[in-house]
Amino acid sequence: MLKIVIPTMLLAPLMWFSKPSMIWINPSVHSLLISLIVLFTLNRPTNTDLIFSLAFFTDPLSSPLLILTAWLLPLMIMASQSHLTHEPLIRKKLYILMLISLQSFLIMTFSATELIMFYILFEATLIPTLIIITRWGNQAERLNAGLYFLFYTLVGSLPLLVALIYIQKSTGSLNFIISLYQSPNLSMSWTNDILWLACMMAFMVKMPLYGLHLWLPKAHVEAPIAGSMVLAAILLKLGGYGMIRISTFLHPITCNMAYPFIMLSLWGMIMTSSICLRQTDLKSLIAYSSVSHMALVIVAIMIQTPWSFMGATALMIAHGLTSSMLFCLANTNYERIHSRTMTLARGLQSILPLMATWWVLATLTNLALPPSINLIGELFIIMASFTWSNITIILTGLNMLITALYSLYMLIMTQRGKFTYHTLNISPSFTRENTLMFLHIFPLIILSTNPTIILGQLY
């Protein structure tokens, strides 16, 4: 693992001491190389010779997420290039430094063996994200957004610290590898219920669960493009990953305690999808669609069957790539028209046909078109929830319908129709933007050919 962590940390001095013309190229290319190294962690379960250390490890659950994280850094740097052109050099360097430090925290988080280390790095990722949102966001509301983001997550995760220290004291170790050999078998008491809540709440806020999702539209909308990308693609998955990891420590209690959260997620899924139908702000629409997809993941993790875990991990990877791509597309709109309102940027298909292709692909994967991995994730989760209770099929089926509705609505609103006069002189798509979109959709398409690698531990 150190061969991944140390190069990522050293990206910072590489970028800082580069010539001003190279501060974008150096980190992008080198982080692409690092992501190639991370691909080696895609282990087959029989081959464990990559696990040397007691501090870092990877297993089939965390390695797809690690690869996603590593893949996303060059994309984030590429996407931020144009909106920072007018900033002074030191601020550009600071921005990239924030991204690199966030990246190194995230890599360490996903590969942590010890839950306390996971927790520390989980909290540490908040700081660069907060700085990116509040300093480089576009509107005055970004300060409010940063506040919401920070305090929702902090308040949620403080009980988690207490719970983790309690578990460490009572079972002796919080190491994942060792915990596989322990059977906690907690008793069904009120205390353990509160312990369960304390452990899960941090990740529920991060996912986000429907009732605690207020920070997400604000943070996603006000963040600059790299902030939105990393938030949608990775930081939400931190919650999912954490929930899966910690559910091994909480074994029999989940069977009872999960019930209200499953209900809340199923209902919230439909609610947020319906909100998407009424949105006028493009980024806000994509943010609410993130909440809707992640609600499915929460349902899956709460149900805790092999199929649902497979669906959860597949959906997390697929949603990461799709959401990030949608945010990049919305950003290309915003950079040209300086407004996020959908009605002001219409008819782009006739002006920018290649970008329209990317829009179509992103929309189709967002609505879980076969044979994309989005579909595999959603299908597994829906099947698992059907076995848990037959009636949920109504809710999940309705959600798939509404997802299709709002995705197509977004596509038709921005691409079809008569173009407006004030879009006549927008600059054509840059090669950088096309590369960005291609690098997002290419893994999605390739993974559709072999989705077994992202199906997690239980495949």
Add this chain to the structure above:
Amino acid sequence: MFRSVLQLRSGRGLLIRGLGTHRGGSTLDWDEKVSEIKKKIKSILPGEASTPLYDTSHLPPEHSDVVIVGGGVLGLSVAFWLKKLQKKGDGIRVLVVERDHTYSKASTVLSVGGIRQQFSLPENVQLSLFSVDFLRNINEYLAVVDSPPVDLQFNPSGYLLLASEKSASTLENRVKMQRQEGAKVCLMSPEQLQNKFPWMNTKGVALASYGFITSSNRMVTSSGEEVVLKRIYEVHVKMNNSLEYQPVECAIVINAAGAWSGQIAELAGIGKGPPGTLQGTKLPVEPRKRYVYVWHCPQGPGLEMPFVANTNGVYFRREGLGNNYLGGCSPTEEEEPDSTNLDVDHNFFQDRVWPHLAERVPAFQSLKVRNAWAGYYDYNTFDQNGVVGPHPLVVNMYFATGFSGHGLQHAPAVGRAVAEMVLDGHFQTINMSPFLFSRFHLGEKFQEDNIF
């Protein structure tokens, strides 16, 4: 409840404070400090836009989808229709920027306030027809719940255009066209005129067209949401700067600046180029001063008096019920008054207006001028007709200006046309494509003759 208490107190605090005295903490007294803290708390509550670093409530927002330059009747009409025609609630954010809160020089408030349908171009007639319909049913559009209905002092008294021998045939043709468009106009001979309006002297009048008009000189808009009035400093194509240098990032700018539209257009770079090219075509709107006089005549015509437009360009109408009349005349090109200030030239009345008044209405031979003012026409030097629609080069600037004295009449219809252009991409209800900017470059005049 908490919020309403905050609103009450912070409102009072705002009145006492001036602008931007947040640095001088020691000079504020206790009440102001408390109200400032309450304002800060209020801004952190969910749903409010907050900038906890310093108080920016007096500045326009940093971002707005549409910025309308000019808060006169055309600008506010465009804002109203943009919000009314938007497809989803709260879709478009509109910022109206007006440099003068008191509207002391705006053409809107200084106009004579007549609305007619007798124009020489069919599109203008359609615009007037819709505007009349809007004003008649104004409470359907602009009424606010729980407040008294909008009162425009709408006086449907008719508009009488007089034509001498030489212009009689054009008048007849125009009346035919106007009736085709749906206006209620009728032609009257001098005898009919004499019967209907005994106070008029019909010498020299060959034909008269009597159309249906309204007269209103008080337009009250109360559409409420998202309309902020602020002074601007500079306008770029995509950014606006204010007195405190607040750049407003916007997607669309609408030029509804009336008499000063030409200057706004120059700021946007319209007209900076070699003459004869599209780039070098300026917006040919400049301010022209026109006088309006109010006089009292005890024996003057009564309630049935329409808005009379004489053969030689003198116009007058009744104002109120106390035998007061408003009127004026457009000066010819040679005697164009200086438009740098709004001083009134009373000799103009004596020399150019009164003799014709006296000739047309004998009772006006003895009158007493009570009041006079001057206002600007946003005069389109090219063809005296409005400019509506986008600029071909500066793609996100839309015009709604240049109406040369009949802007007030067409404001609701033009506002709707511009809103349709912005939201749908083309004019839907009335085809305003002859009004586009490109006609200045192509040299095709869309001349409106029936202006005063």
